[in-house]
Amino acid sequence: MGVSRALLRYLVSLSLIIHAAVTTANFFKPFNVSYDHRALIIDGKRRMLISAGFHYPRATPEMWPDLIAKSKKGGADVIQTYVFWNGHEPVRGQYYFEGRYDIIKFVKLVGASGLYLHLRIGPYVCAEWNFGGFPVWLRDVPGIEFRTDNVPFKEEMERFVKKIVKLMQEEMLFSWQGGPIIMLQIENEYGDIESAYHQRGKEYVKWAAQMALGLGAGVPWVMCKQSDAPDNIINACNGYYCDGFKPNSPNKPVFWTEDWDGWYTKWGGRLPHRPAEDLAFAVARFFQRGGSFQNYYMYFGGTNFNRTSGGPFYVTSYDYDAPIDEYGLLSEPKWGHLKDLHAAIKLCEPALVAADSPQYIKLGPKQEAHVYHVDTNTEGLNLTQYGSQSRCSAFLANIDERKAAVVRFLGQTYHLPPWSVSILPDCRNTVFNTAKVGAQTSIKTVEFELPLFSNISACQQFTVHDEVSYFSKSWMTVKEPIGIWSKKIFSVQGILEHLNVTKDHSDYLWYITRIYVSDDDITFWEEKQVRPTLTIDSMRDVLRVFINGQLTGSVIGRWVKVVQPVRFVQGYNDLVLLSETVGLQNYGAFLEKDGAGFRGQIKLTGFKNGDIDLSTLSWTYQVGLKGEFSSIYTVEENEKAGWSDLTVDAIPATFTWYKVYLSLNMG
Numbered sequence: 001m002g003v004s005r006a007l008l009r010y011l012v013s014l015s016l017i018i019h020a021a022v023t024t025a026n027f028f029k030p031f032n033v034s035y036d037h038r039a040l041i042i043d044g045k046r047r048m049l050i051s052a053g054f055h056y057p058r059a060t061p062e063m064w065p066d067l068i069a070k071s072k073k074g075g076a077d078v079i080q081t082y083v084f085w086n087g088h089e090p091v092r093g094q095y096y097f098e099g100r101y102d103i104i105k106f107v108k109l110v111g112a113s114g115l116y117l118h119l120r121i122g123p124y125v126c127a128e129w130n131f132g133g134f135p136v137w138l139r140d141v142p143g144i145e146f147r148t149d150n151v152p153f154k155e156e157m158e159r160f161v162k163k164i165v166k167l168m169q170e171e172m173l174f175s176w177q178g179g180p181i182i183m184l185q186i187e188n189e190y191g192d193i194e195s196a197y198h199q200r201g202k203e204y205v206k207w208a209a210q211m212a213l214g215l216g217a218g219v220p221w222v223m224c225k226q227s228d229a230p231d232n233i234i235n236a237c238n239g240y241y242c243d244g245f246k247p248n249s250p251n252k253p254v255f256w257t258e259d260w261d262g263w264y265t266k267w268g269g270r271l272p273h274r275p276a277e278d279l280a281f282a283v284a285r286f287f288q289r290g291g292s293f294q295n296y297y298m299y300f301g302g303t304n305f306n307r308t309s310g311g312p313f314y315v316t317s318y319d320y321d322a323p324i325d326e327y328g329l330l331s332e333p334k335w336g337h338l339k340d341l342h343a344a345i346k347l348c349e350p351a352l353v354a355a356d357s358p359q360y361i362k363l364g365p366k367q368e369a370h371v372y373h374v375d376t377n378t379e380g381l382n383l384t385q386y387g388s389q390s391r392c393s394a395f396l397a398n399i400d401e402r403k404a405a406v407v408r409f410l411g412q413t414y415h416l417p418p419w420s421v422s423i424l425p426d427c428r429n430t431v432f433n434t435a436k437v438g439a440q441t442s443i444k445t446v447e448f449e450l451p452l453f454s455n456i457s458a459c460q461q462f463t464v465h466d467e468v469s470y471f472s473k474s475w476m477t478v479k480e481p482i483g484i485w486s487k488k489i490f491s492v493q494g495i496l497e498h499l500n501v502t503k504d505h506s507d508y509l510w511y512i513t514r515i516y517v518s519d520d521d522i523t524f525w526e527e528k529q530v531r532p533t534l535t536i537d538s539m540r541d542v543l544r545v546f547i548n549g550q551l552t553g554s555v556i557g558r559w560v561k562v563v564q565p566v567r568f569v570q571g572y573n574d575l576v577l578l579s580e581t582v583g584l585q586n587y588g589a590f591l592e593k594d595g596a597g598f599r600g601q602i603k604l605t606g607f608k609n610g611d612i613d614l615s616t617l618s619w620t621y622q623v624g625l626k627g628e629f630s631s632i633y634t635v636e637e638n639e640k641a642g643w644s645d646l647t648v649d650a651i652p653a654t655f656t657w658y659k660v661y662l663s664l665n666m667g
């Protein structure tokens, strides 16, 4: 079926309008944002806000418009994102705002869709993001200590935060400029680690707040999980349930910056799942008990592209069991159930914003109502008085996890399933109950027409089905060299710290040396029936030991001891240690000291003449893998790699690159 010319013209002009809107900003009539003890005040009106957490570099720019549209359709008023410092400043002083890091484009798309934006600058973000968002070069700033009252750190942090605020201002993206940004965030859950820094931690909180407020961004700032957040900074709650949360001042509203609607996944771990009913219950309870801003962390989780996964050991998927799945598809019934919930909350908004606080009514041992009405001082609510008025909304909760309850409220009877909230926008009719899912449930299945491989050796059993025409006839392979593969190597005496050498340009660091083994050693091992052993006090994340080109052992863990028996031959033996990182630490105090690779003593024990202290030997260092640095995985470069067909009887190498051609049916 062809597209008519008129429709085509319409589509072209529509895309021009959207393009113009995105490039020229001014999405709204400029408006002010402030807050009182109840809510954010947007353009003079208190608002109840639903926010959708979504990190721009975890999707592609092509996906952004659709994801924003799906958030809006799901009932979001706001999009919330962190700002990713290490993505924007990969080299100190050299900024990057292109591609997946084109934050300006992202913010403009949010504005063009009519949604607001909550920008969490951090610049520490945690987020299961490599090094919590800190650029690894930050470790090399002389005298630096992260996230405390330390001058070099504060200078770097201030420079980046200023840069982002200025950029947003230049692009007219704050609300008072007609842009979508209504709120910012400084730091992230510093309260969790503050005590580790004693008085200097407290000073740092004050400094961070003052610094942020001093930038003249003109919209409110939050700090999350920061019970000592100074005046003028809203301290917000993060967690699975935040309905009991009290801010640290009666002048601040109750905000929930991270509602954990799922969780992240670790390598080898289970896929987390949070049921839609429980999530809806948590959200309804939050608004029931006085909350006014709630953000889903994550509404869309997406993918950790390249080497952005934090860790250690987080998988590249950041699906999070979010309402929109990793591929941008609606996750049902979660998305739909929340959409219905949001619609019900919106119906209550006039009453919720009109009342300064709810009236509490005990309905049973584990049942309670909260009623929002303009005049909360009125005693003895009754149906005739309020039932017909739109400015009365109520939430009826049954917090009994097992038993359903029948309650009387304003002269009527209500059936409340266990662990549920009923929402009554007019104080009379239930329009939504969190435990009753009306949204369609869909089960996603993934169909693989390609043979599945569970591990590398399985490749050998692979046979190609002739009928799968889009799939090239065979896999091709390139072996990755063990140890040295480039001229960019150097030798020094001793064991260097992993990150100091790699600067995180690769996960891989090869340590190469030679060990001389005498006849006496061999006789000693045979007579005593012992084996020499490699011992390392502590290491992370993965270690592979090669002797004379053969993989001898692997160790996986986070700061674990290594005791690895090894075998040598008489004469010179090549000893190669491959240290691998699997996502840098993204949470905790003293991140700059964490590092990677090996710690403490590293030696070979069990030799006739005593232990060999490996840290006294000369080691040659090679960073990275050959295929990695020659971009073997790119369309442009891969052909140069010298591929050969994978044959059924091929002997697998320890590290092998595999490729196959397939054409996708995009229909």
Ligand code: GAL
Binding pocket: 125, 126, 127, 128, 188, 189, 238, 258, 263, 264
């Ligand atoms: C929070 C943190 C987020 C994210 C989340 C877990 O504590 O603020 O950035 O790491 O935990 O997904």
